[in-house]
Amino acid sequence: MLKINQLHKSYPIGDSSLHVLKGIDLSVEDGEMVAIMGSSGSGKSTLLNIIGMLDEADSGDYILDGLPIKNLTEKKAAVYRNKFLGFIFQSFNLINYKNALENVALPLYYQGMKRKERQELAMFHLEKVGLADWAKHLPKELSGGQNQRVAIARALAANPKLLLADEPTGALDTTTSYEIMAFIQQLNDEGKTILMVTHEEDIANMCKRIVRLRDGVIMEDKKVKQIRAGQHV
């Protein structure tokens, strides 16, 4: 699915620069569910953003589904993001003046899908996350867990190859977190490749593989026995 080779990234801070990623090698196969862990400043979010084409690496190779991701024009990056990737953010990042259905339909709009079709498809995904009855509600009228489910439905809408989640449960209480995790696990069971950043051990253990980062290098990369979130709910 994706292959990363000697990835480096540094951010300028004043006159000096902060070396955040110091040569990352990582490959992820289809159907995997990987947690990227690390303390804050370890570079885990930066890694995810580069994988998500939200940010660019300074050097190194990144191949996504056989396509080298390098020196993309803005336009091409937009197309790739739309086609290959689904994002789930800690703060949901829904557009506040659009209702649930419209938020879910937005990536389909950027795919150029017709209005009727994309509304049907968006509705299908909302049903999947159990929010069909809330389709006409604005984000502010929904709870955190509901908003995250809308965001998941949106991430799924464009049928991406890879789902990227940045602390998807960071803003939620434990019960809701486990509900969301159960849902993400179900998506993985259905074959979706998932990559998530988290700093919570219990959430990480609900994945199938944990990659630990410290100071911009991979310390540990191991398969784990997946704990089903459903048992906790």
Add this chain to the structure above:
Amino acid sequence: MFDLDLWREIFQSINMNRTRSLLSGFTVSFAILLFAILFGIANGLQNTFEEAFGTDANNSIVIFPGKTTKAHNGLQAGRQIQFKSEDREFIKDKFGDKVEYITSKVNKNVTASYDGAKNNYQLRAVHPEYMFIENNKISQGRYINQNDLNNKSKNAVIGRIINDELFFKENAIGKYINLSGISYKVVGVFTDDEGDNEERVIYIPITTAQFVYGNNDFIDFMHLTYNPEMNSNQALTFGTTLTKSLKERFSVARSDQRAIRVQNMAQATTQVDIMTSGLTVIILVIGFGTLIAGIVGISNIMIFIVKERTKEIGIRKALGASPKSIISIILIESILITTIAGYLGLLIGVGVLELVGPSLEVYFIKDPSVSNNLVFGATMTLIIAGAIAGYLPAKKASRIKPIVALRND
């Protein structure tokens, strides 16, 4: 190409962010409103101005006789100066082509009657040239001519109002009008742009008046226009020379201000010119000022809007929006708002002028109005300014990395 979905996105964005939309709309509406009203008022002032100075030839000089106030050359003070026909010839001979038209004038008030209808009017006995000095237009028949002068004929030219009042708008040409007991044949009807009073006037040949009313060659005063090719300085000098030579001719002391008065329009014209150009400058300053204020306002709001939408832009980019679609959604929204708001401001401004305009005439503001082209141009300027002001930050926003935009809270 008409993209329904794009417009849906834009209308939703406008509709769901009403404060923002109203705020930017208000700025533009208000700028155009101010522009229209201020420009209208300035135009109204200028209209009043133009009307006040009318359509009389503005290169005219009127010479009035009076009583001497100073003894001079052995003559006593208090002597009445009397102009005669030969004085007109004197000026004509002496100043040649510096004089464009010159007429002698005898003024009288007469009671005019025709077929039972009766009224008081002003009678002016003049030379044919007077028509050009007063800028009268003949609507029927003809003006006084040289033949009338030579024959001292009892022909009269009457104003439009007299034609209405005495002849009830019938054709008056060839009919006989009684002026204080003497019968005159109406040979022409004239109009004057300056208003009703100037159309309550009857013209007869100067020679006829001299013969009928005194059997002498006296004239009340003289009215001339100077060669319009002279600039105001030359005209003023001409006025001074004219006064000087007339004072010499009538043995009047140079310092005597009353005996012969020369009213030179060149003086007033110069002042009017200065005031008019002053007014034009004020109008331009007002116009540009309001426009610049509007441009600054709309630019600020565009920068604010883009800043406010940075996170939304980040989300859209993460979901696969191309930079082009980001720019177009922001730009079309701003152009749409500016256009509608600008048009609204235009309507309100013109409406206010129409509504309040007539009651402003007391304040020397007549027909305050703005040309549609001008306000349309101003609105277009604001729209273009808004578009440019919106384009730059929108382009910048479309280029920032989604991750930076998303971090923006």
